[in-house]
Amino acid sequence: MIxxxxxVAALLLTALGGALLAWAVERFxxxxxxxxxxxDEILPQTQxxxxxxxxxxxxxxxxxxxxxxxxxxxxxxxxxxxxxELLDVEAPSLDAEHGEEKPPxxxxxxxxxxxxxxxxxxxxxxxxxxxxxxQMHTVIESECTGCDLCLEPCPVDCIDMVELARxxxxxxxxxxxxxxxxxLEATP
Amino acid sequence: xxxxxWILVGTVLVNNFVLVQFLGLCPFMGVSTKIxxxxxxxxxxxxxxxxxSAVAYLIYTFLLAPLDVEFLRTIAFILGIAVxxxxxxxxxxxxxxxLYKVLGIFLPLITTNCAVLGVxxxxxxxxxxxxxxxxxxxxxxxxxxLVLILFAALRERLARADVPExxxxxxxxxxxxxxxxxxFMGFGGIGxx
Numbered sequence: 326m327i328x329x330x331x332x333v334a335a336l337l338l339t340a341l342g343g344a345l346l347a348w349a350v351e352r353f354x355x356x357x358x359x360x361x362x363x364x365d366e367i368l369p370q371t372q373x374x375x376x377x378x379x380x381x382x383x384x385x386x387x388x389x390x391x392x393x394x395x396x397x398x399x400x401x402x403x404x405x406x407x408x409x410e411l412l413d414v415e416a417p418s419l420d421a422e423h424g425e426e427k428p429p430x431x432x433x434x435x436x437x438x439x440x441x442x443x444x445x446x447x448x449x450x451x452x453x454x455x456x457x458x459x460q461m462h463t464v465i466e467s468e469c470t471g472c473d474l475c476l477e478p479c480p481v482d483c484i485d486m487v488e489l490a491r492x493x494x495x496x497x498x499x500x501x502x503x504x505x506x507x508x509l510e511a512t513p
Numbered sequence: 514x515x516x517x518x519w520i521l522v523g524t525v526l527v528n529n530f531v532l533v534q535f536l537g538l539c540p541f542m543g544v545s546t547k548i549x550x551x552x553x554x555x556x557x558x559x560x561x562x563x564x565x566s567a568v569a570y571l572i573y574t575f576l577l578a579p580l581d582v583e584f585l586r587t588i589a590f591i592l593g594i595a596v597x598x599x600x601x602x603x604x605x606x607x608x609x610x611x612l613y614k615v616l617g618i619f620l621p622l623i624t625t626n627c628a629v630l631g632v633x634x635x636x637x638x639x640x641x642x643x644x645x646x647x648x649x650x651x652x653x654x655x656x657x658x659l660v661l662i663l664f665a666a667l668r669e670r671l672a673r674a675d676v677p678e679x680x681x682x683x684x685x686x687x688x689x690x691x692x693x694x695x696x697f698m699g700f701g702g703i704g705x706x
Contacts, residue, residue, distance in 0.1 A: 338589055
């Protein structure tokens with residue numbers, strides 16, 4: 326009997342507590358500042374921290390709170406212009422204190438030299454480095470944001486930043502075979 | 514009426530939860546480095562302790578005692594406290610962003626403050642009624658706040674003092690806490706009941 330009563334009591338308590346919390350989550354939902362979301366979308370999401378904040382989202386919150394909009398080197402002038410338009414302010418030039426605008430970069434590990442220490446994996450803010458302890462690591466190029474954060478922790482300095490070969494505009498769609506035939510014929 | 518005053522005096526000074534019963538020591542050491550955070554912690558703890566002693570009383574009287582399953586009280590109280598804290602956090606966040614900013618991360622932290630569970634269990638041991646339980650929780654929180662804020666003020670001064678090297682950091686904090694506990698034992702014996 327006591328077993329049943331204990332189960333009933335525990336069930337009642339958890340059900341009541343759960344119901345109360347579930348109701349409260351809906352009832353007292355807090356809408357975040359929609360401006361922060363919009364700003365966050367404009368920022369490049371490199372999570373590099375060059376602005377002085379721990380990531381893009383905190384910087385977006387800071388901008389919504391009135392911080393300068395020219396602290397994002399990876400985004401460069403394009404991002405500043407977009408932010409200026411959104412916030413209806415004059416577009417300043419990039420604040421050199423936080424770094425300079427560079428072409429899109431990607432990290433490449435010289436794999437023969439990698440000792441498998443996992444330090445760069447822990448430093449990567451977007452989990453773009455693949456590897457395990459004492460195994461060779463490599464960078465997933467499509468995930469890498471080129472933030473430089475993996476360079477400093479590497480004990481053997483085997484990470485290079487190279488300019489991204491990927492074109493920054495979408496390439497034209499691949500021609501289908503019959504179109505290509507015509508193209509081939511056109512070229513001597 | 515005098516009974517109630519004795520409960521307050523007893524919990525705040527004579528049987529102070531931190532320095533005499535040694536409950537809630539981790540926030541006492543952890544959050545006392547700055548007086549601002551100590552005040553935030555005190556406010557949040559006062560709120561949660563009072564609320565949770567009421568919740569624990571209700572759970573015990575209307576659920577555990579009628580079903581004759583008093584042995585579930587520890588786990589039931591923890592559940593009740595956790596729900597109460599979560600609920601409070603949501604409510605505060607919605608109704609008063611300013612207060613939410615002050616209490617901030619302290620609210621969820623209090624769930625694990627053993628003084629909260631201690632108050633609930635001690636209320637049972639002393640067979641308090643609903644109002645006495647509330648008062649006991651409130652008094653315990655007042656005592657906690659008093660000691661925490663005093664100690665934070667002490668530590669702010671200690672930070673600037675010329676402390677010998679072996680005593681620097683937490684060591685001097687522990688020693689000052691011990692001396693403070695000794696001082697609070699001077700209240701022992703006030704109001705025999």
